[in-house]
Structures are given as structure tokens and as C-alpha cells.
Amino acid sequence: MSQQPSIARSVHYESRGSKDGHFRSEPRAxxxxxxxxxxxxxxxxxxxxxxxxxxxxxxxxxxxxxxxLAVLNPSGLFFDEYVPYSEAPKPGHWSWPPRI
Numbered sequence: 001m002s003q004q005p006s007i008a009r010s011v012h013y014e015s016r017g018s019k020d021g022h023f024r025s026e027p028r029a030x031x032x033x034x035x036x037x038x039x040x041x042x043x044x045x046x047x048x049x050x051x052x053x054x055x056x057x058x059x060x061x062x063x064x065x066x067x068x069l070a071v072l073n074p075s076g077l078f079f080d081e082y083v084p085y086s087e088a089p090k091p092g093h094w095s096w097p098p099r100i
Contacts, residue, residue: 003096005032005067005085012097013071013080014089025091028078030069032094036082038065069094 005011009032017025066085071078086093 011094016091029072032067034068036066
């Protein structure tokens with residue numbers, strides 16, 4: 001991941017769609033509300049909502065495992081926690097918006 005996610009960044013969320021295919025997966029605008037950090041031992045839940053909560057340089061083995069999102073749907077807001085990143089759009093994942 002070339003950019004680092006942080007609170008209030010705008011991203012894309014790919015909706016899950018329905019299992020029966022009636023509703024297809026679609027991109028939605030979303031805002032990051034929390035950043036979750038992890039290490040090799042598992043989720044550490046350092047949330048990035050305050051600068052002091054972010055891992056220091058000494059904790060370089062930590063990496064961003066997921067984010068929480070406020071997803072902006074045409075019919076209203078949807079909140080999702082622990083959403084994984086995907087380089088390419090993938091249902092149930094977030095990605096950076098394409099450069100225009």
C-alpha cells in the first residue's frame with residue numbers, strides 16, 4: 001500500500017452485493033473513522049483516532065490490518081468495522097480512489 005490510511009480520508013468501499021446476484025457489488029464513497037493496527041501475533045487494536053495511539057518507529061513490525069468506515073450509500077449511511085484493504089476493488093473491501 002503506497003499511501004497510509006488515516007482518520008477522515010476519503011476512500012472507496014466495494015459493497016458486498018447479494019449472494020443470489022439480485023444486487024451486484026458496487027463502489028461507494030466512504031470515510032475512514034478508525035485505523036486498526038496488527039502485528040504477527042494478531043490484532044492489537046491501536047486505533048488511529050489520536051496521534052499518540054499510533055505505533056512509534058520502534059514498533060516498525062506493526063502494520064495496518066484494517067479500517068473502520070462510514071459508507072455513503074444513496075439511501076443512507078452504513079458503518080462497518082475491520083474492513084480489509086484490497087489493491088483492486090473487491091466486495092467487502094476498501095481501496096484508494098483512482099487518480100483522475
